[in-house]
Amino acid sequence: MHPVDMRSDTVTRPTPGMWDAIRNAELGDDVLGDDPTVLRLQDMAAERLGKEAALFTPSGTMANQIAIRLLTQPGDEVIVEGGAHPFNYEGGAPAMISGVQLRTLAGNKGILDPKDVAGAFRPSDPHFPPVKLICAEDTANRGGGTPYPIEILDELCKVAHSRDAHAHLDGARLFNAQAATGVSAARRGKHFDTISFCLSKGLGAPVGSLLVGDKALIHRGLWVRKALGGGMRQAGLLAAAGIYALDHHIDRLSEDHARAQKLAEGLRTAGYSAPTPLSNMLYVDVANGPEAQNKLEEHGVRCLSVSATALRLVTHINVDDAGIEHAVSVFGQLADELLPN
Numbered sequence: 001m002h003p004v005d006m007r008s009d010t011v012t013r014p015t016p017g018m019w020d021a022i023r024n025a026e027l028g029d030d031v032l033g034d035d036p037t038v039l040r041l042q043d044m045a046a047e048r049l050g051k052e053a054a055l056f057t058p059s060g061t062m063a064n065q066i067a068i069r070l071l072t073q074p075g076d077e078v079i080v081e082g083g084a085h086p087f088n089y090e091g092g093a094p095a096m097i098s099g100v101q102l103r104t105l106a107g108n109k110g111i112l113d114p115k116d117v118a119g120a121f122r123p124s125d126p127h128f129p130p131v132k133l134i135c136a137e138d139t140a141n142r143g144g145g146t147p148y149p150i151e152i153l154d155e156l157c158k159v160a161h162s163r164d165a166h167a168h169l170d171g172a173r174l175f176n177a178q179a180a181t182g183v184s185a186a187r188r189g190k191h192f193d194t195i196s197f198c199l200s201k202g203l204g205a206p207v208g209s210l211l212v213g214d215k216a217l218i219h220r221g222l223w224v225r226k227a228l229g230g231g232m233r234q235a236g237l238l239a240a241a242g243i244y245a246l247d248h249h250i251d252r253l254s255e256d257h258a259r260a261q262k263l264a265e266g267l268r269t270a271g272y273s274a275p276t277p278l279s280n281m282l283y284v285d286v287a288n289g290p291e292a293q294n295k296l297e298e299h300g301v302r303c304l305s306v307s308a309t310a311l312r313l314v315t316h317i318n319v320d321d322a323g324i325e326h327a328v329s330v331f332g333q334l335a336d337e338l339l340p341n
């Protein structure tokens with residue numbers, strides 16, 4: 001059996017249908033603005049999220065960074081949750097690209113408390129950096145794949161907008177949040193100024209993300225994307241995969257969530273402490289994270305050690321029932337070595 005790769009939902013390979021879509025894509029030059037497949041993907045993304053316009057980017061990181069650049073000035077402060085991707089995993093880009101200061105607040109499973117956010121705004125005084133942007137992450141990756149309650153998303157936007165700040169939604173896994181809650185991606189992002197979402201995670205496309213927002217803002221995003229080297233020429237090849245993913249891979253996300261739950265149940269039966277996943281991610285406590293990762297890899301189960309004593313496993317389109325059974329069986333066999341004392 002092939003190793004079951006649950007390091008991340010970024011490891012997926014195109015399905016045969018997606019390969020056909022890529023092969024048959026109509027191409028142009030997207031930097032010159034005439035790649036019809038990219039234009040179609042952008043229109044689809046804007047329509048799905050109920051916004052005016054969308055911009056195709058090579059990565060979720062770039063989509064987030066374009067949003068931060070568009071919605072702030074150097075010297076501004078941006079509020080994020082402590083586990084947020086732009087703070088932890090984007091190479092210091094907000095400081096490098098936008099000259100902003102990030103301020104982290106501790107959330108509950110990655111979910112910001114609007115009261116804490118409101119309390120983080122400071123008086124208008126030249127001593128204090130002005131808070132000009134709030135970023136929320138839905139689902140919250142480091143929070144265990146937790147989807148935001150819709151009331152909190154709405155409240156965060158209210159807090160921002162009533163204080164002359166903007167709100168950005170890092171929806172790398174926004175469609176997982178939709179699948180987990182039944183609240184549509186458009187409704188979730190309704191009050192945000194910008195939303196980024198990834199095609200290359202649960203949706204199963206090889207590359208690409210979108211930034212959506214109003215027309216004027218997204219138009220300005222063209223300059224930022226170009227400046228960051230994110231202008232891609234025959235990008236229709238990638239956009240075709242994205243269109244295929246939006247058409248075919250959203251409704252199936254609940255299968256990934258059900259498999260993550262099955263995996264958690266199996267691990268609990270084998271003696272591990274594994275909370276019931278709220279979407280496609282599972283965090284498991286072990287005695288030694290890096291050692292456990294290596295041991296599991298030797299037995300054909302790939303996952304990531306995310307701390308000294310925790311592993312993360314993520315289900316996705318290339319993890320089937322047999323893969324889950326294999327993983328449960330390997331965790332069971334290795335329980336004596338892996339479990340914390």
Ligand SMILES: Cc1ncc(COP(=O)(O)O)c(C=O)c1O
Pocket residue numbers: 058059060061062064085086137139141170172173198200209
């Ligand atoms: C919540 C979140 N935001 C943004 C990103 C960035 O996406 P990319 O890897 O495409 O830059 C990721 C990637 O894992 C993510 O988990």
